[in-house]
Amino acid sequence: xxxxLRILIAKPGLDGHDRGAKVVARALRDAGFEVIYTGLHQTPxxxxxxxxxxxxxxxxxSILSGAHMTLFPEVMRLLREKxxxxxxxxxxGIIPKExxxxxxxxxxxRLFGPGTPTQEIIDYLREKFPDRT
Amino acid sequence: xxxYEEIRREKARWxxxxxxGDIGSFxxxxxxxxxxxxxxxxxxxxxxxxxxxxxxxxxxxxxxRHNMYRGRLWTMRQFxxxxxxxxxxxxxxxxxxxxxxxxxxxxxxxxxxxxxxDDPMAMGEVGKCGVAISSLEDMETLFEGIPLGEVSTSMTIxxxxxxxxxxxxxxxxxxxxxxxRLRGTIQNDILKEYIAQKSWLFPPEPSLRIxxxxxxxxxxxxxxxxxxxxxxxxxxxxxxxxAQELAFTLKDGMTYxxxxxxxxxxxxxFAPRLSFFFNSxxxxxxxxxxxxxxxxxxxxxxxxxxxxxxxxSWLLRFHTQTxxxxxxxxxxxxxxxxxxxxALAAVxxxxxxxxxxxxxxxxxxxxxxxxxxxxxxxxxxxxxxxVINVIDPLGGSxxxxxxxxxxxxxxxxxFKKIDALGGMVKAIEQGYPQREIAEAAYRYQxxxxxxxxTVVGVNKYVLEGEKxxxxxxxxxxxxxxxxxxxxxxxxxxxxxxxxxxxxLDLKAACAxxxxxxxxxxxxxxxxxxxxxxxxxxxxxFGTYAEPPMF
Numbered sequence: 001x002x003x004x005l006r007i008l009i010a011k012p013g014l015d016g017h018d019r020g021a022k023v024v025a026r027a028l029r030d031a032g033f034e035v036i037y038t039g040l041h042q043t044p045x046x047x048x049x050x051x052x053x054x055x056x057x058x059x060x061x062s063i064l065s066g067a068h069m070t071l072f073p074e075v076m077r078l079l080r081e082k083x084x085x086x087x088x089x090x091x092x093g094i095i096p097k098e099x100x101x102x103x104x105x106x107x108x109x110r111l112f113g114p115g116t117p118t119q120e121i122i123d124y125l126r127e128k129f130p131d132r133t
Numbered sequence: 134x135x136x137y138e139e140i141r142r143e144k145a146r147w148x149x150x151x152x153x154g155d156i157g158s159f160x161x162x163x164x165x166x167x168x169x170x171x172x173x174x175x176x177x178x179x180x181x182x183x184x185x186x187x188x189x190x191x192x193x194x195x196x197x198r199h200n201m202y203r204g205r206l207w208t209m210r211q212f213x214x215x216x217x218x219x220x221x222x223x224x225x226x227x228x229x230x231x232x233x234x235x236x237x238x239x240x241x242x243x244x245x246x247x248x249x250x251d252d253p254m255a256m257g258e259v260g261k262c263g264v265a266i267s268s269l270e271d272m273e274t275l276f277e278g279i280p281l282g283e284v285s286t287s288m289t290i291x292x293x294x295x296x297x298x299x300x301x302x303x304x305x306x307x308x309x310x311x312x313x314r315l316r317g318t319i320q321n322d323i324l325k326e327y328i329a330q331k332s333w334l335f336p337p338e339p340s341l342r343i344x345x346x347x348x349x350x351x352x353x354x355x356x357x358x359x360x361x362x363x364x365x366x367x368x369x370x371x372x373x374x375x376a377q378e379l380a381f382t383l384k385d386g387m388t389y390x391x392x393x394x395x396x397x398x399x400x401x402x403f404a405p406r407l408s409f410f411f412n413s414x415x416x417x418x419x420x421x422x423x424x425x426x427x428x429x430x431x432x433x434x435x436x437x438x439x440x441x442x443x444x445x446s447w448l449l450r451f452h453t454q455t456x457x458x459x460x461x462x463x464x465x466x467x468x469x470x471x472x473x474x475x476a477l478a479a480v481x482x483x484x485x486x487x488x489x490x491x492x493x494x495x496x497x498x499x500x501x502x503x504x505x506x507x508x509x510x511x512x513x514x515x516x517x518x519x520v521i522n523v524i525d526p527l528g529g530s531x532x533x534x535x536x537x538x539x540x541x542x543x544x545x546x547x548f549k550k551i552d553a554l555g556g557m558v559k560a561i562e563q564g565y566p567q568r569e570i571a572e573a574a575y576r577y578q579x580x581x582x583x584x585x586x587t588v589v590g591v592n593k594y595v596l597e598g599e600k601x602x603x604x605x606x607x608x609x610x611x612x613x614x615x616x617x618x619x620x621x622x623x624x625x626x627x628x629x630x631x632x633x634x635x636x637l638d639l640k641a642a643c644a645x646x647x648x649x650x651x652x653x654x655x656x657x658x659x660x661x662x663x664x665x666x667x668x669x670x671x672x673x674f675g676t677y678a679e680p681p682m683f
Binding site: 009013014015016018019021022023025026027029035037038039040041043064065066067068069070071074094096097098113114115117118119 | 242243245246248253254255256257258261262330331332370371372458460461462463494495496497498571574575578581582588590591592601605607608610678679680681682683
């Protein structure tokens with residue numbers, strides 16, 4: 001039987017804006033995915049560790065503080081370093097287009113800005129993981 | 134009674150002429166059902182003198198001053214900060230040169246959490262969503278060439294508010310300005326940090342103790358300073374309804390008043406320095422009603438429940454910021470218009486100061502051009518529209534009065550629920566307001582996703598293949614490195630033995646009963662850094678973490 005899609009929603013760094021992370025976590029859960037939310041103030045190390053321990057398919061990072069160019073690459077690097085480079089890192093927040101392009105080039109998954117319907121995120125994840133339910 | 138009978142009959146007749154579909158289910162942004170028409174029937178218990186009275190007089194529903202904006206306009210105060218203290222200093226001078234009338238400091242996340250720029254948790258965050266201030270030296274740079282005796286400054290700082298305030302007081306001292314002359318505000322509202330903004334340092338109990346220390350110090354040495362700005366803004370941004378914003382904010386305020394009284398302060402010594410900070414969201418009339426209800430509730434509670442005797446203790450003075458969460462990344466120029474409506478609601482609601490958001494803030498911190506348009510929006514309202522000529526021009530509107538009553542009633546229902554949980558601190562510890570807000574946020578998102586709520590440019594009137602055509606501010610990536618280097622030099626240059634001594638004194642004060650402001654000021658004068666001072670306090674007070682929930 002196909003396994004359920006498992007997602008870690010994480011808030012890296014000191015950013016306290018958690019409205020988006022919580023709304024997305026809830027929407028993904030309502031869509032039938034297994035969702036783990038880290039809570040606030042996580043270091044990239046803590047997030048990579050949790051992603052591996054929880055055996056997730058993808059990590060969604062929510063960053064509205066402008067620290068995305070540091071924190072996205074760092075989480076991706078740590079996952080690779082720990083042999084979990086296959087875990088998809090995607091995310092959302094206040095991220096200028098130019099930075100989005102740069103992060104895509106580094107292998108980051110889709111980044112969703114303000115105004116994204118939650119269905120778009122659900123569809124994206126279903127498409128990325130067709131063998132999961 | 135006859136008069137109402139006749140109106141009731143006439144209204145029933147008129148309703149038969151209205152299409153049923155029009156009567157249907159219309160709601161405010163917060164989900165409050167609204168009628169198609171309001172009449173005297175909605176205000177049958179209305180008593181002008183009891184419910185409204187006159188501006189500048191109890192219960193202050195119509196405004197807190199006798200002459201309102203004819204006497205003095207609201208303060209135009211743009212929340213701003215980015216990069217280094219030097220970058221932000223230049224932005225302040227730019228804003229003041231273009232007619233801004235007060236300053237408002239946005240700190241970066243490390244500063245908001247009482248951490249230095251070289252703290253490992255600060256990685257990637259330095260100067261990004263505000264200005265990095267790690268020491269007195271940074272604060273001196275921030276206000277270089279800005280005479281602190283002449284400007285009023287608001288600082289959005291909570292967990293480490295005592296320290297940043299001390300930086301400001303000592304900076305003024307060095308400019309030759311005594312603390313008695315300083316005007317401004319520290320946010321210093323820790324309860325809403327646990328509820329919504331999440332930049333706390335210590336657990337609730339020691340946090341309340343620091344706040345009462347600040348209130349006592351302010352009453353004695355900085356009498357023109359607002360020692361707390363009880364904030365609904367972040368509660369609303371986190372997704373609450375208007376009624377939740379109103380209720381949770383006022384309940385937080387009452388909790389501080391209780392803490393002050395419990396600490397042995399006379400309510401009339403500190404209550405006049407309490408100020409408020411609200412959001413101005415999309416629903417024009419609901420927002421105006423919220424501001425009016427807030428004033429009336431506060432006046433009543435302060436006079437009747439807390440037995441304040443000075444009229445200044447009764448009045449609710451507030452700052453407003455337009456709703457950042459309503460701005461769209463799509464067709465960002467539309468945000469100028471959204472912000473203008475929200476700003477107008479704040480003015481019609483009688484705000485004392487106002488921040489208007491810039492169109493580009495869903496992408497980054499605002500550019501000079503974007504912030505100038507935001508400031509001009511306020512100047513247009515003040516000097517072109519004529520709305521300032523008359524006080525509370527919507528007073529007496531059947532709709533606005535009914536809505537004001539309704540919001541007031543909803544707030545009292547929340548007060549009751551919170552009291553049943555054992556008060557606000559207990560309610561927060563049980564996650565009650567947090568859950569209420571998360572629920573409301575999810576409901577709102579669902580309504581938008583399902584197209585039941587229109588967001589222009591997002592789920593309706595979408596531009597296919599839209600390209601972003603406005604410039605975006607970039608923070609120099611060298612800011613973090615420069616800031617670290619500057620801190621390293623400071624740590625070398627200062628008298629480190631003295632720093633150690635003052636930090637020990639501070640810890641002793643935290644463990645005992647002495648007002649912590651005095652040893653914090655000594656530590657600041659010795660150039661102890663923000664992180665060092667907060668670190669010392671954490672050793673005594675401990676830290677706080679919330680259980681993750683969604």
